[in-house]
Amino acid sequence: MFSTIISAAICGMNAMLVHVEVDMAKGLPGFLMVGYLSGEVKEAGERVRVALKNSGIALSPMRTTVNLSPANIRKEGTAFDLPIAVGMLRSMDCIEEDAVAGIMIVGELSLNGKVNPIKGILPLVRRAKEEGIKRCLVPEENKEEGAVISGIEVIGAVSLQDALSYLKGERKEENTKEKVVASRKGKREKTPDFSEISGQAAAKRTAEIAAAGFHNLLLVGPPGSGKTMIANRLTGILPPLTSEECMEVSSLYSIAGQLSSGKTLIEKRPFLSPHHTVTIHSLTGGGRIPRPGIISLAHKGVLFLDEMPEFGQRVLDVLRQPLEEKQINIARIGGNYTYPADFMLVGAMNPCPCGYYPDMNRCRCTQADIKKYQSRISGPVLDRIDLCTEVSQIAMKELTKKNEGESSASIRKRVMSARKRQEERYRGREYKCNAGLTAKDISKFCLLGDKEETLMERAFTSLQLSARGYYRILRVARTIADMDESEQIKEVHLAEAISYRMEGNKYWER
Template sequence: MIVKTFGSAIQGVNAITITIEVNVSSQGNKLFIVGLPDNAVKESEQRIESTIQCMGLRMPRTRTVVNMAPADIRKAGAAYDLPIAAGIMAASGQLPAEQLDRFLMMGELSLDGTIQPIKGALPMAIQAQQDGFQGCILPRQNAREAAMVRGLQIYGVSHIAEAIQLLTTPGSLAPVLPEQDDFYRSQDIFDVDFSDVKGQQSIKRALEIAAAGGHNAILIGPPGAGKTMLAKRLPTILPPLTLQEALETTKIHSVAGKLPAHTGLIIHRPFRSPHHTISDAALVGGGSIPQPGEISLAHNGVLFLDELPEFKRKVLEVMRQPVEERRVTISRARTAIDFPASFILIASMNPCPCGYFNHPEKECSCASGQVQDYLNKVSGPLLDRIDLHVEVTPVKFADLSSTHRAEKSTYIRDRVIAARAIQAARFAAYEGVYCNAQMHSSLLSEVCVISEQCREQLGRAMQQLKLSARAYDRILKVSRTIADLEGSNSVTSAHMAEAIQFRSLDREGWGN
């Protein structure tokens, strides 16, 4: 008897439905699993046999063939245990097969039949909905995540007996209800706030501009000046995630196995801060079975690289293309997979090895030329993709000891949301452009039309401050964002002057 069950395979951040055909014949005495399974799938025989015996049922002792189609897609992991086990029991007449085509099933089995959590439940549920399945049977730990897909019944089970009960007696289990109301209710709750930061008004202003226009920024200053503290608070002033953005972000974290337990959706924009010893594959993604890296886990959020010059140069260089294109392509012999990587890059660094170059009170102990050598660890092409160069100075004692409460993130966030709304209306006709930082050169010349006075001002700045040619586009984009924050239709000389000051590392002689 041939029976079909349905599972799912993950490719990149999307899922592909897998048809699992089981044929139990009257001859032979061996189980065959075909269709390009990996070792974890092949080892399912032992787990399934133990589970069936614990249920008081029997494992077929005749020839059993399990075919996983399409056969040209590699099936990896132990999550296929549940659909294979259900198929074997139905093909051997121990489970009714009428309900099997209604559900997509995935789950790893323990020897006693307990179902373990899996990766990628959300993209599996999205694909199941698109393929017309009535529902999904998934581990209980993954049910809330998958239940965010509207129009699909999600059943969370902790033991295979519950799955069998649902297939035998439809309606015996209640589907998990989506919790999208909690998503909207919790978006404004953060553990940190910009009001916690004493002083540093100019740095807060720079991060507000970065948030409003989606600009990358680098913070340069001595240790203890508050660079990390400020960077960690950037997500609190970014616009709230839309439901579509939350689904995109959750899919990536689900595939990578980074989704917190019993979490339905990612509520806040991600903030990823990898250690400087990270490899290039861990940062941009890779592996024999390509997995998303830190830049994809930061999609729709912030990637913070602390102590930028301490990262290996090779690691930083592989970020060039993803930062520009906002996606990364991992190519292998059989396939090429795209991972989204639209994030705001925030980097921090000391101005020199000792950390006290240009410090108002402490003297730099670095030898001649050592400062420039330290800065040269970060390549020009990478700095070319960073719009804001922000010099961070130590906090004064008067600011530290002040009892005055600084401006809360909520008020800054409101200004950022208003500026983003202006940009959304401006770029409504341009696919893939949502904020000023994403403008390409031809669009820049159309959107950032400046007066003759601003043109002369920018020309003088480039000549007197020895700014590089690559600074030109960045200054225009930042000045446009500053104008949006003020609700101005045109870029004025004041907007231009503020944008020019954020090109510290382009100045000839900086660090000499």
């Protein structure tokens, strides 16, 4: 007897429906699986047969053929175990045809019949809803994650027998969506606040500009001056994720297997700070079965590289393409995979190996040491950093002040006000903030007056700017003008933007 079960698979950031076709007929007993399968999918045959036996379901000696359609796309993972088992039960007439109509089934089986969780449930359920499917049968541990998607019923199964009971109509599924919503309400993670940072008014101002326009930022200063503290508090002043961004980021974490039952949706902007020993592959993603890397997991959030010169130069240079294109492309024999990578790069570094340059009273480094240390960050990477600021050594009187500094909530209000102006200006375009301004649109939204043109010409010559550097200064100036609630970029806004570029050049004059 022939049966078809709807399942799904992850292909990069996209989910696709897969039809699990099962045919059980009289003949020489055997089990054959076809459909361009990976090794773990081929092993499903053994897992399913033993799981059925240990669940008390006797298999007749028949010839079983399983096809995963479409056959021209490679199938990866263990999500097809449960739909194959259900397809066999349907072919054995243990389940009515109506029971498996209009339902998507995914899940891995243990040999004892237990249904194990899988990765990527969120995008799979989302895809099912887009295709008009009304129900999804998933592992019980993935149930809350799938229930985040509204407008579709998500059923959890603890075991193969549990799934069979539901499909036979012997048990009803309770509503999980209300529990998921209730569990998320009132859960607010306490984040570090800017009020805890003493002094550093100039560095805080730069961080605010970076957050307002989603610009890349580099913090340079001696050890213990507060560079890491400032970076750790950046997500607290960034605007909250929109519902669309929230779903996109959560789907990435789901595919990477980093969503747990207590963390069904990413509602806070990501902050990732990899160690400087990180490899290229863990940063970009990939592997035999491609998965999102660190830069993709930082999508719509902050990627913080502490002690930036300590990272390998090849590792840093990998960032060049994602910083421009806002995505990472991974090519494999099985196909090409594209993951989003629209992150805010924040770097922190000492100005020299000992950390105290240009204070020559404390610096113990030779000019050769300083030049070698600073050259670890290549020119193309530096050219992609919009803002550079010096985080100076804090004075004792700043540390002993009793009054707290400005809170993150207060700074965030100004950032959100500037972002609102940008969203209204760029409505209908692919980008929503100044960092995404294209060269074509800069001429429209960053018009300069005669004085500003003259100032920019002097800066272009004296700083020996590239075309990229020129456009980045204009983007920053546009953000400063938005924070000042000015539709026109004025000389003072442009001068401040240029000063952040000059700050970087002070350290990288070759």
